[in-house]
Amino acid sequence: MRPDALNDTLMNEGEEPPPPGLKFMAAVRWILLGLAATLAVFAWWSYARAELNGDAGTGQAAAKYHCPMHPQIVSNEPGECPICHMNLEPIVSKHAAPPSVESSATSARRPAPSTSSAAPISSNARAAMLRGSASAPTPMNPSSSGPLGAAPPGTTPITLTLDRIQSIGVRTAVAGEGSVTHALRVTAVVAPTEQGASEVHVRSPGFVERILVNQTGITVGREQPLFALYSPEILQAQSELLVAQQWAEGPKGTAANAARRKLELLGMSGKDIDSVVKTREAVRAIPIYAPQGGHITKKNLVAGSYVTPDMALYEIQDLSRVYILADVFQRDIGVLKTGTPGRFVPTRRPDFAVDVRVDLIYPTLNAEARTTRVRTQLQNAKGVSFRPGEYGTVEFATPARREVTVPLDAVIDTGLHTYVFVVQGEGVFSPREVVLGEEQGETMTVLSGILPGERVVSGATFLIDSESRLQASAVQAAMTTPPVIAPGNSADGPSCQEIDRTKFPDKWTECQKCSQVHHGMGSMEADCKNAIPKPWK
Numbered sequence: 397m398r399p400d401a402l403n404d405t406l407m408n409e410g411e412e413p414p415p416p417g418l419k420f421m422a423a424v425r426w427i428l429l430g431l432a433a434t435l436a437v438f439a440w441w442s443y444a445r446a447e448l449n450g451d452a453g454t455g456q457a458a459a460k461y462h463c464p465m466h467p468q469i470v471s472n473e474p475g476e477c478p479i480c481h482m483n484l485e486p487i488v489s490k491h492a493a494p495p496s497v498e499s500s501a502t503s504a505r506r507p508a509p510s511t512s513s514a515a516p517i518s519s520n521a522r523a524a525m526l527r528g529s530a531s532a533p534t535p536m537n538p539s540s541s542g543p544l545g546a547a548p549p550g551t552t553p554i555t556l557t558l559d560r561i562q563s564i565g566v567r568t569a570v571a572g573e574g575s576v577t578h579a580l581r582v583t584a585v586v587a588p589t590e591q592g593a594s595e596v597h598v599r600s601p602g603f604v605e606r607i608l609v610n611q612t613g614i615t616v617g618r619e620q621p622l623f624a625l626y627s628p629e630i631l632q633a634q635s636e637l638l639v640a641q642q643w644a645e646g647p648k649g650t651a652a653n654a655a656r657r658k659l660e661l662l663g664m665s666g667k668d669i670d671s672v673v674k675t676r677e678a679v680r681a682i683p684i685y686a687p688q689g690g691h692i693t694k695k696n697l698v699a700g701s702y703v704t705p706d707m708a709l710y711e712i713q714d715l716s717r718v719y720i721l722a723d724v725f726q727r728d729i730g731v732l733k734t735g736t737p738g739r740f741v742p743t744r745r746p747d748f749a750v751d752v753r754v755d756l757i758y759p760t761l762n763a764e765a766r767t768t769r770v771r772t773q774l775q776n777a778k779g780v781s782f783r784p785g786e787y788g789t790v791e792f793a794t795p796a797r798r799e800v801t802v803p804l805d806a807v808i809d810t811g812l813h814t815y816v817f818v819v820q821g822e823g824v825f826s827p828r829e830v831v832l833g834e835e836q837g838e839t840m841t842v843l844s845g846i847l848p849g850e851r852v853v854s855g856a857t858f859l860i861d862s863e864s865r866l867q868a869s870a871v872q873a874a875m876t877t878p879p880v881i882a883p884g885n886s887a888d889g890p891s892c893q894e895i896d897r898t899k900f901p902d903k904w905t906e907c908q909k910c911s912q913v914h915h916g917m918g919s920m921e922a923d924c925k926n927a928i929p930k931p932w933k
Contacts, residue, residue: 462487478871482555482824545829545845548813552868553826554860561823567855568819569803573848575796576841578834580731582770584722584740586786589773592714594687597705599663602627604701605681609692609710618689619665622710623697624681633659634678641673690714717775718782720752722790723767731794732757732770740774742788750774752790800846801839803854807832808861817853817860818846825853825860892925895932903928 461484463469463477475484547553556566606624609616616622637655659669664682672679694711703709720740724732734754741749752772761768772790776782806816807830814832817825830845846852853860892907910924 460487461485545815545831547827548810548815548829550868551815551827551861551864552871553820553824554864554867556823556825556863558823564856564859566853566860568851569806569854571842571846571848571850571852572801572839573798574801576799576801576833576836577796578731578794580724580728580792580794581789582722582724582728582792584720584788584790586782586784586788587719587721588713588715588784589717589719592688592690592717594690594712594714595708596622596684596687596710596712597708598625598627598684598703599661599705600625600627600629601702601704602630604697604699604703607697607699608683609686610695612692612695615691616686616689616712618687619685620689621683622686623684625684625703626681627662630659630662630664630682631678631680633662633664634672637669637672638676638678641676684709686710686712688712688714690716713784715776715781715784717773718784720772720774720788720790722770722772723762723765724770726761726766726768729757729768729770732792736792736794738772738790738792740772740788740790742782742786744786748782754792799833800842800848801836802842802846802852804835804838804840805857806852806854807840808857816842816846817857817864819851819853825864827861827864895928900932903932 461471461474463482463484469477469484470487471484476482477484602625604623605626607622608624609620609622633655637652637659640651640655643651656669660666663684665685668679668682690712691714692710693713694708696707697703697709722738732754734757736754738752738754739749740752752774754770754772756771758769758771770790774782802816808815808817813829815827815829818828820826828845831843833841833843835841892904892911895904895907897904906928907925910921910928
């Protein structure tokens with residue numbers, strides 16, 4: 397054979413047969429792809445089912461029941477709320493259709509089977525209460541409603557059956573709203589006016605030779621002589637005036653005028669100067685007159701006293717007008733203004749009541765008493781004398797305000813807390829703290845705590861309050877009772893380090909919250925941690 401023919405034979409060997417097992421490997425590959433797809437579909441279906449049950453990613457069954465009034469109370473089994481004793485309602489999933497109005501109303505009207513004591517708390521409900529202590533306010537917690545008040549300590553909302561309500565005679569009334577005029581009554585005292593006070597001084601030093609008004613408390617008139625003063629300086633000035641009058645060319649000579657002016661500045665009255673000029677004889681002791689009429693309130697001289705210009709010898713107070721000074725608390729001063737009418741009633745003489753009107757509100761506040769002084773004035777008529785220091789009351793007519801009113805029997809006042817029971821539903825009564833105003837006949841005004849139109853308990857209030865406190869005590873006792881520790885749980889609860897933070901971040905966060913909220917509160921921290929569903933690792 398030729399060499400080239402041999403080469404052609406070697407180069408054209410034909411297609412090689414497939415290696416053994418190729419078809420088997422292809423079948424295995426398709427089987428693996430099918431299994432992966434099946435696992436993916438199963439994982440997606442499991443996650444979607446968990447989402448529908450409200451507990452995706454935890455592997456635990458979601459709570460199925462909760463209290464419609466206290467959403468933090470949840471349970472896996474039907475029962476009743478340990479706080480208000482309403483039957484637990486099924487939790488509606490966010491993917492489910494909302495319940496009908498009729499079914500909701502029917503469930504809300506269904507009373508609890510017991511009204512005399514608190515129901516036992518299940519472990520699930522206990523854990524939910526511990527975890528939900530910082531939850532958002534609910535309709536039964538009025539503190540979330542802005543102006544509404546919170547429930548006072550030691551009380552709890554209660555639910556009573558219709559038979560129970562009728563047997564104890566519960567009555568209700570609607571909180572009304574109307575225009576209320578308040579009479580602001582404050583204590584007041586009579587005081588002398590600042591404009592009616594004066595003092596008597598001399599303008600030249602000298603000696604008191606005679607005292608004409610020698611006692612305090614008496615009434616003097618304007619320019620009435622009080623005492624006689626011998627002053628060498630005034631006597632010398634009189635002699636100078638007589639000499640000037642003798643040598644003057646006329647009655648209005650310059651020297652005479654100067655001498656007369658000097659005597660006036662030294663405190664000698666004009667009529668006494670005219671008398672000296674007329675008689676041409678100097679007066680040894682000149683009279684000192686009262687600058688105004690009034691009552692002598694202070695006397696500071698005796699016969700023979702040496703007096704100087706800096707000494708206040710008499711104090712005279714004009715009491716024809718007096719002040720009525722009232723101290724008004726800071727919370728009430730806003731309703732008063734200049735011109736507000738009032739009526740002053742003396743404590744010892746109520747028959748002598750007089751009408752007054754505010755003419756000044758002082759700009760300062762008494763830091764100790766937290767009051768502001770309000771001033772009125774009145775005229776002291778003849779026969780009716782209001783003396784400084786006399787006490788009484790002033791009743792101011794304040795503008796009408798719209799306020800909420802409730803019956804007197806609806807208010808419970810323990811001395812520490814003041815509250816009413818508000819009807820939250822059929823047979824449901826919730827305590828609510830209120831701030832009271834003034835009593836208006838058979839009603840009491842409420843400044844804050846309830847809204848107009850709300851219904852409050854006005855009869856058998858004491859029995860409702862007793863039932864509320866009894867149930868609150870039972871719930872408190874149940875919460876403080878040591879829980880039954882399930883197998884696998886410790887008395888002190890698990891340590892948060894036992895929870896795998898990477899695999900279960902939600903459970904780790906819940907454990908940290910239990911430690912922060914319930915630290916140092918006995919078994920409450922353990923209860924909260926033991927309620928965290930397993931597994932933890």
